[in-house]
Amino acid sequence: MTKSKSTHASHGLDKVHEILERFGVPGDADWMAVVLFVRNLVGEMDLFTEKQKAAIQARIFEQMATKPLNRQRFDSVISSIEGFLLNSSKVADLRDQLKAEREGSSALYSEMNRVVQEIQASSQSRQTSLQRMGKDTEELISNEGNKTEVVRRFRGMITEMVAQAREEARSWEERAKQMERTANFDPLLSELYSRRALDAQLEAAIDRARQNNSALSLMFLDVDHFKTVNDTFGHVTGDGVLRVLSAIVSAHASQFKGYAARFGGEELVVICEGLDEETAVVRAEAIRLDVANCPFQPQIEGPAQVEPVCVTVSIGVAQLKPRQSASDLILAADQAMYSAKINGRNLVMGHSKLTPGRSA
Helix, strand or coil: CCHHHHHHHHHHHHHHHHHHHHCCCCCCHHHHHHHHHHHHHHHHCCCCCHHHHHHHHHHHHHHHCCCCCCHHHHHHHHHHHHHHHHCCHHHHHHHHHHHHHHHHHHHHHHHHHHHHHHHHHHHHHHHHHHHHHHHHHHHHHHHCCCHHHHHHHHHHHHHHHHHHHHHHHHHHHHHHHHHHHHHHECCCCCCCECHHHHHHHHHHHHHHHHHHCCCEEEEEEEECCHHHHHHHHCHHHHHHHHHHHHHHHHHHHHHCCCEEEEEECCEEEEEEECCCHHHHHHHHHHHHHHHHCCCECCCCCCCCCCCCECCCEEEEEEECCCCCCHHHHHHHHHHHHHHHHHCCCCCEEEHHHCCHHHCC
16 A cells, blocks of 8 residues: 555544544444445445435434434444445346346246156156057957058057157247247347347357457447336336337347347347447437337226326447457447436437547
């Protein structure tokens, strides 16, 4: 640690001790941890806006100003801190993403469990059929005097078993396709691939781009003011908006063989193989316009008339650069999307247009 850093840290601790003395708990390790968290850690977190950070600090110090600072007051302050952390929008998005992952994993597990049960049942059925066929064959040979009739009946049994096996094979092929879809597609937005599938596909796309010396771009889409949609109309309507959005994005992506997936929450991405940033921006602009011109009509039971919900998206686009990893490319597209947000939303922004200070 340099001398300036050491001096800065010393001044910081002195300030903490001053605060603790002012509140009447000098040297108390528990309250020191609270003050350090509120003064230092909250300021470094990107979970909150600057306004929210100031509100958290003010609220905690307000609670500490109420005497006495006993164990009950300490537990109350800790509960407040937990509430701030758990109720932040980013933590809520992470919870939604984890919930979706759990639902997807649960669906896949249930599907695999059904397959195992069907395999067992199918094996038992085949064993029974073979035993019955062997018994019937013995009876035919024993009871039929006409050899031609024995052969005819035996061929009939074989034909029946082949037809059964063919139908079973067709059924297993359909089951395999369903399992693949369950594993790869988002449980809520069935038009889009899941985050798990996206990670694998993006790595493969980067490898292909480098081997073929071809362009590769990534779109990063985020619904503008989506929290307001959920707070105003409810999460059912919010989910409906996301489904409409996923259908629009998927339809556009299919036109240029793009790979559309849900990144998390209301964030979507599209892998654009063979497209440079400029071309991908044009494609993204078409998506932005379609979303803005496609209001969602909530399905509400009863006579009440509900106005359509109109949403817009901000889209960032970045092109793969030499030595960039998948996470680097995602970050670059995310930065471009953030730039679109701070410049008014309902915009498309290419990463190459950012100022050097906002580059990845």
